Amino acid sequence: xxxxxxxxxxxxxxxxSGLVEASSAxxxxxxxxxRGLLPLSVDxxxxxxxxxxxxxxxxxxxxxxxxxxxxxxxxxxxxxxxGVRIEDALKTVADQASNARVAALxxxxxxxxxxxxxxxxxxxxxxxVFDTFYRSSxxxxxxxxxxxDVMDHLADFVETRSKNAQTVQLALLYPAILALVxxxxxxxxxxxxxxxxxxxxxxxxxxxxxxxxxxxxxSDFVGRYGLVVLGVxxxxxxxxxxxxxxPAIRKRFDQWTASAWPMRHFVLKANAAQFAGTLATLVVSQxxxxxxxxxxxxxxxxxxxRAKAQAVHARVREGTAxxxxxxQATVFPPLLVAMVxxxxxxxxxGSSLTRAAADQARDLDALVAALVALVEPAVxxxxxxxxxxxxxxxxxxxxxxxxxxx
Numbered sequence: 001x002x003x004x005x006x007x008x009x010x011x012x013x014x015x016x017s018g019l020v021e022a023s024s025a026x027x028x029x030x031x032x033x034x035r036g037l038l039p040l041s042v043d044x045x046x047x048x049x050x051x052x053x054x055x056x057x058x059x060x061x062x063x064x065x066x067x068x069x070x071x072x073x074x075x076x077x078x079x080x081x082x083g084v085r086i087e088d089a090l091k092t093v094a095d096q097a098s099n100a101r102v103a104a105l106x107x108x109x110x111x112x113x114x115x116x117x118x119x120x121x122x123x124x125x126x127x128x129v130f131d132t133f134y135r136s137s138x139x140x141x142x143x144x145x146x147x148x149d150v151m152d153h154l155a156d157f158v159e160t161r162s163k164n165a166q167t168v169q170l171a172l173l174y175p176a177i178l179a180l181v182x183x184x185x186x187x188x189x190x191x192x193x194x195x196x197x198x199x200x201x202x203x204x205x206x207x208x209x210x211x212x213x214x215x216x217x218x219s220d221f222v223g224r225y226g227l228v229v230l231g232v233x234x235x236x237x238x239x240x241x242x243x244x245x246x247p248a249i250r251k252r253f254d255q256w257t258a259s260a261w262p263m264r265h266f267v268l269k270a271n272a273a274q275f276a277g278t279l280a281t282l283v284v285s286q287x288x289x290x291x292x293x294x295x296x297x298x299x300x301x302x303x304x305x306r307a308k309a310q311a312v313h314a315r316v317r318e319g320t321a322x323x324x325x326x327x328q329a330t331v332f333p334p335l336l337v338a339m340v341x342x343x344x345x346x347x348x349x350g351s352s353l354t355r356a357a358a359d360q361a362r363d364l365d366a367l368v369a370a371l372v373a374l375v376e377p378a379v380x381x382x383x384x385x386x387x388x389x390x391x392x393x394x395x396x397x398x399x400x401x402x403x404x405x406x
Contacts (some may be wrong), residue, residue, distance in 0.1 A: 004044055004322055005104060006027040008037035015040075019103050020093070021111075023140035063251050066162040073134075077151035086147075087113045105129065120143050133278060133299035134158075138297045140295040149285035153309040157281060164365065171372045175379045182383035187222065189390055197319045197394055199406050208397055215393040247303070255304040258331065269367060271305045272332050280353035289349075290317055322349070336360060 004025060007017045016037065020166050022028035025042050032039045049168025064072070072093055079089035087110050094106035105126065112122035120139035123130045130138075134154065141150030198216055210215070257263045257272075278299045281400035282292035293316055308329040315325035323341035326332045336356050 003256070004042050005100075006032060006042045007040045008032050009040060010038075011036055017100075019100070019107055021107060036159050037184070064099070064102050064105060066158075066165060068099060068164050070155070070158050071130070072102060072106070073151070074099075074155040077148070077155040080151050081148035083148075086119050091132070121145070128264075131299075135308065136295035136298045137278065137282065140282050140291050144285070144287040146285045146287060148284065150287065153281040154284055157277065160361075164368075168368060168372060172375060173205055175376045179379050179383065182387070186383075186386055186390065190215075190219040190222045191226070194390075195223070209393070210387065211393045215390065242382075251303045251307070254302045259300055260306050266367060267302060268305070268331060268333070268369075269360070269364050271300050271302050272336055273357070273364045275300055275305075275309055275332070276336055276353060276357040276360050280357040283353055286352040289322070293322075294328070333360070 004020050004022060005017070006020055006028065007015065009015050019044075020028050020031055022031055025044070028042045032042070037068050052361070064404075075093045075096070076089055079092060080086065089107045090110035090113065094103045094110065095101040097106065108124075109119070109122045112125070113119060120135055120142055123135045123138060127135075136156050137150055138147070141147035144150075194215060198219075242341045244253060258267050275296050278296040279292055279358070282295055283289065287295075290313065293313040297306055297313055300306040300309055308331045312322070312325040312329050315328070316322055321341075321344055323337050323344055326337050326340060336359075339356040339359075340349070343349040343356075346352075
């Protein structure tokens with residue numbers, strides 16, 4: 001069975017569209033005719049040998065949004081936890097979906113599962129919808145036979161992540177708008193206002209202060225080369241993103257961010273929280289420690305720290321205690337290592353990891369909140385300082401002219 005998106009006309013001449021499951025496009029058209037619909041177009045939601053297409057636009061599936069992913073994950077967790085078969089759960093979620101893209105995605109996954117694939121391999125075809133953490137967690141749950149428990153923990157994680165991301169976005173919205181408006185005002189002053197004022201000063205033959213002369217230089221530069229500089233900056237951003245796609249360069253860059261003073265604390269804290277949260281979810285779901293470590297390591301975004309986590313996995317497989325292996329990696333906070341050691345000693349690794357993950361998440365949330373809280377006053381001070389310099393550079397020559405007249 002496969003999913004097809006269709007456009008058809010009913011007996012009254014009204015056009016309708018939707019999704020239908022069938023073994024082939026011909027069978028899909030036959031099904032539509034049996035419903036009293038005249039098919040205009042029937043397209044598969046997924047081309048053979050490629051990623052999602054049709055509603056998913058070519059070989060790369062588009063995202064469905066954080067809120068939709070949260071709802072889908074919670075629904076799947078509830079159904080699978082209740083003992084519903086995966087293919088039936090996917091069909092139920094597709095039938096209940098109000099978004100055509102989500103429904104098409106669920107039916108495409110269902111078709112892959114009916115073809116004999118597991119849920120995790122089916123998710124692998126949609127990396128832009130389901131990230132590495134999501135797919136690794138599902139794969140570990142399927143391998144251990146604890147998919148229902150893993151999906152339940154995964155739903156909680158996705159909900160929390162979506163809520164935190166929304167909170168940060170809303171907190172940064174006002175400073176971002178303020179910065180853009182202030183920057184626009186500054187550029188407008190430099191390009192349109194300052195040149196006219198300069199003409200007045202030069203016609204009087206007055207000697208201009210250093211601050212004003214500097215402003216004139218900046219104004220001339222922005223007027224002549226502003227667009228060129230903007231183009232160079234945009235090109236540099238794209239070039240940097242392209243260069244960072246190379247694994248060797250990306251690893252060196254990630255190693256620098258994990259060791260440089262301004263970013264070290266935040267990078268280590270963020271990746272440790274990700275690792276601990278994933279590992280706690282899988283261990284509590286009774287996934288074997290070796291498989292849980294492999295999945296948790298794959299979810300780390302920083303490639304340098306990911307390599308350290310993979311080394312931890314290798315040492316644990318060789319018989320080293322988890323706490324000792326994490327200590328040797330030197331990229332995990334001492335408190336996290338201590339709590340893991342306590343859990344190993346008391347035979348309560350799952351609960352200790354859960355508490356450690358919660359502590360790391362709280363510390364990370366506090367750090368993010370502090371950084372976000374500093375953004376707004378920093379933008380205000382920076383833009384206010386620039387505007388103050390502009391005003392002073394314009395007022396100082398005016399004061400000098402008044403002195404000359406007197």
